[in-house]
Every structure is written in C-alpha cells, then in structure tokens.
Amino acid sequence: MQIIYIREDKFQYDIHSLFKAFYPQEEARVLIGEKGDNPDKEKDISAQDEISFIDVNKSKNELKKEIYLLLSEKTGKVLPWGDLTGIRPTRIAMNLIDEGMSDDEIAEYMKGTYLVSDEKTALAIDIARREKEILKEIDYENGYSLYLGIPFCPTTCLYCSFTSYPIGAYKNLVDDYISCLKKEIDYVAEAFAGRTLDTVYIGGGTPTTLEPEQIRRLIGYMRDKLDMSGVKEFTVESGRPDSITRQKLRAMKEMGVTRISVNPQTMSDETLRIIGRQHTVAQLMDAFKMAREEGFDNINMDIILGLPGEGSEDVQHTIDEIKKLSPDDLTVHSLAIKRGSRLFEAIRERELKGELKVTMLESMNNTEEMMEIAQRGAKEMGLEPYYLYRQKNISGNFENTGYARPGKAGIYNILINEEVQSIVALGAGTVTKRVYNEGGRIERCDNVKDVKLYMDNIEEMIERKRKLFL
Numbered sequence: 001m002q003i004i005y006i007r008e009d010k011f012q013y014d015i016h017s018l019f020k021a022f023y024p025q026e027e028a029r030v031l032i033g034e035k036g037d038n039p040d041k042e043k044d045i046s047a048q049d050e051i052s053f054i055d056v057n058k059s060k061n062e063l064k065k066e067i068y069l070l071l072s073e074k075t076g077k078v079l080p081w082g083d084l085t086g087i088r089p090t091r092i093a094m095n096l097i098d099e100g101m102s103d104d105e106i107a108e109y110m111k112g113t114y115l116v117s118d119e120k121t122a123l124a125i126d127i128a129r130r131e132k133e134i135l136k137e138i139d140y141e142n143g144y145s146l147y148l149g150i151p152f153c154p155t156t157c158l159y160c161s162f163t164s165y166p167i168g169a170y171k172n173l174v175d176d177y178i179s180c181l182k183k184e185i186d187y188v189a190e191a192f193a194g195r196t197l198d199t200v201y202i203g204g205g206t207p208t209t210l211e212p213e214q215i216r217r218l219i220g221y222m223r224d225k226l227d228m229s230g231v232k233e234f235t236v237e238s239g240r241p242d243s244i245t246r247q248k249l250r251a252m253k254e255m256g257v258t259r260i261s262v263n264p265q266t267m268s269d270e271t272l273r274i275i276g277r278q279h280t281v282a283q284l285m286d287a288f289k290m291a292r293e294e295g296f297d298n299i300n301m302d303i304i305l306g307l308p309g310e311g312s313e314d315v316q317h318t319i320d321e322i323k324k325l326s327p328d329d330l331t332v333h334s335l336a337i338k339r340g341s342r343l344f345e346a347i348r349e350r351e352l353k354g355e356l357k358v359t360m361l362e363s364m365n366n367t368e369e370m371m372e373i374a375q376r377g378a379k380e381m382g383l384e385p386y387y388l389y390r391q392k393n394i395s396g397n398f399e400n401t402g403y404a405r406p407g408k409a410g411i412y413n414i415l416i417n418e419e420v421q422s423i424v425a426l427g428a429g430t431v432t433k434r435v436y437n438e439g440g441r442i443e444r445c446d447n448v449k450d451v452k453l454y455m456d457n458i459e460e461m462i463e464r465k466r467k468l469f470l
Contacts, residue, residue: 001046002028003045003051004028006030015063080119084390089116143421144198146188148203150207151205184461208236208238212251236257237261241284262291264284300404302331303332315373322381330404331413332402336392384405419440428450429446432446443468
C-alpha cells in the first residue's frame with residue numbers, strides 16, 4: 001500500500017492518480033496532515049507500507065512534474081502520457097490550436113509541461129485537428145445532441161460498470177420503460193423546439209435487447225415528436241451479437257438509424273467465456289455480415305486490450321479476424337478496472353479475504369506492443385484516429401482511441417468526450433450535460449440508476465432537466 005501525506009487539502013485526486021499510474025497493483029491513500037493525525041484511516045497501515053510526504057505549496061503542474069520525476073526514478077518507469085491525469089488530453093491540444101499555436105509549438109508545450117512522449121503528443125495533435133474538422137458543421141450555439149439509455153443486457157460483462165440489468169428478469173418492464181422514455185421525449189420536444197438536433201445515440205446496456213416492434217415504437221415516437229431533419233448521425237449501439245436478429249436490423253434501418261456497433265471485445269471464444277459474454281466469435285461474424293446485408297454502411301466494432309489472460313498474440317489474432325470483416329470504425333479500449341464492475345468486486349473480495357491477487361492482476365495488462373498491434377491494424381484497414389480519451393485505473397496508463405474511415409467517424413463520440421455541446425440524456429442512469437456557450441461552463445443533472453425508481457419518479461427526472469435548462 002502507498003500512503004501519501006499532504007500538509008494541505010488540495011490536489012488529492014491528481015496525486016492519487018499519479019501514484020496509481022506507477023503502482024497500478026497497489027492501493028494508494030492520500031491523507032491530510034502528519035503521520036498520526038488520521039488514526040481511523042491509519043489503523044491498518046503496516047510497517048511495510050510505502051509512505052511519502054509531499055509539500056503541496058506549489059502550482060499543480062509544478063507539483064505533478066516533481067512527483068512524476070521522483071516516481072519515475074524510483075520505479076524505472078516512463079509513462080506514455082507523462083504526468084497527465086485528466087481523461088481528455090486532446091483538449092489541451094485543441095485549446096492550443098484555438099490560440100493559434102503551430103504543431104511544433106504545441107508539441108514543445110505538452111512535452112515540456114506534462115512530460116508527454118513524442119508519440120502521444122503527435123497523436124493528441126493529430127486527433128485534435130481531425131476532431132475540429134469533423135465538428136465544423138455542428139451547431140454549438142443553438143444545437144444539441146440526444147442520448148437514450150436502454151439499461152438492459154443479455155448478461156452483464158465482468159468488466160462493466162454501466163447501468164445494466166438482465167433482460168430476462170426485466171422483460172415485463174420494458175414496455176413501461178419505453179413509455180417513460182416517451183414522456184422524456186415529450187419534454188425535449190417542448191423545451192428544445194426550434195433548436196438543431198445534431199446527433200442521436202441510443203446506448204446502454206444493450207439497445208438491441210428490445211424487440212423489433214419495441215424498436216419501432218420508441219424510434220417512431222421520437223421521429224414524430226422531434227425535428228430530425230438536421231441529424232447528422234443516428235447511432236444504435238447494438239453491441240452484443242447475441243441480441244442481434246435480422247428483424248431488429250430491419251426495424252432500425254426502417255427507422256433511419258445510420259450507424260450501429262457490433263462489438264466483439266476479443267475474437268477469442270475462451271476470453272469471451274471468461275468475461276461473461278454469452279456469444280461466440282462465429283455469432284459475432286454472422287451478426288456483422290447480416291448487418292452489411294441489411295444495408296448498414298457504417299458499423300463500429302469495439303475491442304479491449306488487457307483482458308484476462310490475453311497477450312500480444314491474442315491481440316494480433318483479434319485484429320487479423322477483424323480485418324476479414326473490415327469495419328468502418330474500430331474503437332480500441334485499454335481495460336480499466338472500474339468501481340461497480342463485477343471484475344472490481346471480484347478483486348476486492350479477494351483482498352478482503354487476504355488472498356493473493358498477483359496472478360489475476362498480472363494477467364490483465366495492456367502493453368505498448370498490444371497498442372502498436374491495434375494501431376497498425378487500424379491503419380492497414382484504412383482507419384484514422386479521430387477521438388481519444390483516458391480513464392482512471394486504465395491498464396498500462398494508455399488510452400482509448402477511436403479509428404474510422406474518412407466520413408465514418410462517430411460524431412457523438414467526439415461531442416460526449418470533448419464536452420463542447422449540450423447533451424440531453426433520457427433513461428435510467430443517464431447524465432444530462434448543459435454546455436454554456438460563454439466560457440464553456442458545464443452543469444449536469446442525472447437520472448436515478450434503478451429502473452423501477454426511474455419509472456416511479458419519471459416526473460422528477462423531467463423536472464431536473466427543466467431546471468437545468470431554464
């Protein structure tokens with residue numbers, strides 16, 4: 001365990017994140033005051049625990065740089081993103097582009113200020129410029145995007161922390177849930193009348209747990225109530241191949257869906273079984289081909305690097321199999337062990353029992369070689385990087401990157417990550433963001449995660465949005 005004492009109550013998140021980046025398999029605690037000032041929190045600290053004392057009487061950038069250099073020297077590690085702990089490194093490059101800096105000036109700033117590697121600096125600048133080009137037609141001032149959450153899945157994947165409930169147990173609630181979504185759509189139709197709807201994204205969960213007639217009912221109602229004439233992208237995250245049927249694909253196509261996801265995560269049947277996805281690679285390939293046959297010409301696939309037991313050879317195999325399908329968009333995730341996921345709880349349970357976790361954690365490790373395999377594979381398929389974000393506890397201290405063919409980039413993905421446009425989110429467990437045009441200030445309101453509570457309190461969920469957009 002890493003224990004960090006700081007004399008003032010500031011920069012705890014950044015300090016904790018930096019220590020976790022260097023010591024991903026150890027717990028880290030940031031305590032305020034001197035040793036002995038926190039008896040309740042210190043009672044389980046052993047003599048073997050590493051203890052550091054940090055003077056935070058510096059600017060945040062100076063402090064992070066100093067801590068990074070000390071930890072790098074101590075561990076022998078060099079992190080690809082330097083001392084950056086934020087989730088949107090491309091935002092730095094984008095802001096500097098807006099200030100008129102050249103690529104060389106931006107690179108010098110990012111390397112000097114944050115110790116970012118040459119490779120990641122170039123990637124951030126490349127993506128920032130591509131994002132600006134993709135978003136040039138977006139109506140920031142009078143526009144908005146819409147997210148609808150379908151919180152049901154065939155099963156819950158081991159690594160997942162999203163709002164997700166097994167469709168088998170909730171099947172009888174789905175129609176009533178759609179009725180609640182329709183009430184939220186009514187609010188949007190009233191509150192955003194005359195404004196431009198730029199993108200629509202139906203996510204989850206797994207939206208294709210809905211039956212074809214439920215898909216038509218929900219999307220048909222939305223199309224009747226909202227002006228969708230300006231929509232540039234309409235995505236349904238189909239995700240799980242075991243939820244996709246030809247009838248559902250036809251229903252989505254009839255309703256004007258322009259982009260879908262068919263997500264393998266890995267092309268290994270054994271790993272799929274371990275992470276709790278109840279489908280095979282063969283089913284994935286069949287679902288993808290079926291989507292092509294039904295006319296979908298913008299299909300995304302997601303993969304995760306660092307899954308349990310997978311190494312570079314497994315990643316190469318996954319990329320080779322995906323090449324045979326030739327998706328229009330490939331999102332490459334680095335595994336993040338998230339609070340709330342069954343994977344996190346499994347590790348936590350073993351910690352509480354005092355069991356060794358080395359084998360489990362070491363078998364879930366993304367590497368630079370894996371990232372290079374995925375990056376090279378995307379390039380060979382004609383896909384260019386177009387958005388990037390990072391997560392807390394991300395494997396290898398790397399990033400998640402979306403690659404797409406020219407003209408096929410996921411616009412909503414950029415908007416949600418860069419937070420440059422208001423997004424109205426409907427459904428259980430969703431978060432609405434209001435982005436103010438002046439100063440870029442952001443305010444949020446959320447819907448409760450529990451499906452039944454959401455349905456029982458639908459008027460309150462709507463009222464929260466009404467107050468946010470007054």
